[in-house]
Amino acid sequence: NAGVTQTPKFQVLKTGQSMTLQCAQDMNHEYMSWYRQDPGMGLRLIHYSVGAGITDQGEVPNGYNVSRSTTEDFPLRLLSAAPSQTSVYFCASSHPSGRAYTGELFFGEGSRLTVL
């Protein structure tokens, strides 16, 4: 059981480039989300999804796109990278049934992105 898998673990981009951070989970979780973590800012929600075909914005969605075509995958796309998007990105998932009010999230190991 791999849990939540994120790729790549490290990436360096130039300003204006685009890329996709991949996230896959094998726990059949309906809920998936993307966070960014920055010093002094903590964890901030970018986008989330409550099931295939359904996505919604979090606190800091600008500059990022998501889609959810399958239960397992939830990629995060940076459309035109900016230095302000230098961060550590975490994908997280949870099981809805019996967990709806606990917010128990299972996190991946993170993707460290640097935009020059």
Add this chain to the structure above:
Amino acid sequence: QKEVEQDPGPLSVPEGAIVSLNCTYSNSAFQYFMWYRQYSRKGPELLMYTYSSGNKEDGRFTAQVDKSSKYISLFIRDSQPSDSATYLCAFPNAGNNRKLIWGLGTSLAVNP
């Protein structure tokens, strides 16, 4: 006023010490209270959660909630070097339980 306040530390203690980590919050509608642990260069993992007020114990860890003071604590007894990590408090948003409100985390170092 921030919705959640957590002292970032760093906190450094000798092995075997009792550690107290704390968060204050302003939203009286919060009903679930969580502690996540994050090791360096890893994702957070849920350590404990409690519902409403009171204490919950799990091995060396005790979570305490005081809703009247809007204050939660995590106590670690007989701390070990393996407890060295960042501890984050988190609260499901009362209006949308899929959105967690996070503290900034307290960095803890337990020295052998």
